[in-house]
Amino acid sequence: MDRLRAQLARFEDAFPGFHVEIVEGSVVASPVRPFDGETVQRLWAVVEPQLPPGWDVVSGVVFPFDDAHEFCPDLAVVPADAVAENRIAYPADLIELVVEVVSPESVRNDYEVKNKQYASRGIPNYLIFDPQKGHVITLWNPGPDGYRGRDMLPYGGRVTVETRIGRLTVETSRLPVGPGSGGG
Template sequence: MTVSGIDRLHSQLSRFEDMFPGYRMEIVEGNIMMSPVKPHHAETIRQVWNMLAAQVGADWGFTSDVAFPFDGDNEFCPDLAVIPAPEVEKNEGAYSPDLIELVVEVVSQGSIRRDYEVKPRWYASRGIANYLVLDPLKGHVVTMWNPGSDGYRGRDTIPYGPDLTVDSPLGKLTLATGRLPVDPKARAGS
């Protein structure tokens, strides 16, 4: 896709975001993707942000739903990305994915394939050390590490409940998963 093509998509994305409040928009594989956001989605982000903020130093900051252009066909807006604090302070609308030390996505019904299949390849290809997929639909977290050019070589799926410790370049980070929200439909199906 050409630069003018990505600019056109980005312009359309901005328009759609205004037209469809309550939806999260990204450019994935050259297409504008919309996912409805539910309260469990936002609550998961809030809890994880608070837990991580209490553990990382002042040198690190957080972004949520801010664009990270990977190439002409992929501009992801991670639910949560940890990047250097001076970069966050610039208050930009887009940042280089090379700044991300840890990335978190929260699964919604419309993002399953993107969060589990598409994004791991892209995040790993840029050397992002840790990728966490929190899934309120299934009540588990998938932690990925050891990035390579074709994806993450390490991957564990842990049901919500016990604390999760992530060995990251930011240090050992602990997430209390026992109180993370789970979709009531997921509980009924288990």
């Protein structure tokens, strides 16, 4: 796994602007679009100040799940002491909340594969922000086959998520939306 991780790091270095993960045993490289990057930056700026002491936000950090899945979430809320270790990979069990921003290339992975994988590891909350559709999906109550709780909210208002570490609120009206999305 360390050798594969090193190869992935070289791949990302060779192809800047791509997000690389292992999904269902395959190396998946997705281009990072301006709307994706802007959404991640805005979400980080909103989520981080709301976290209680002892928690922090990371982005693009490796979380191995098993030999077939190694994800680099767009944002993950994890214990601050783990972040302070400054490692290249962290146990998935540390994640309290995970956020993915959907691109056209990541639709299946974000909505289906990660839904099941994140839930099966017991990650309490999963948020999917979709600039192409102009909505956010909040998922909670993880089970072995996915999340049992699900809400879809159009961009344009506040989204509040109750987590074990406190309430997080995101104003979605300023998030970028794709042409023809109907959101925003």
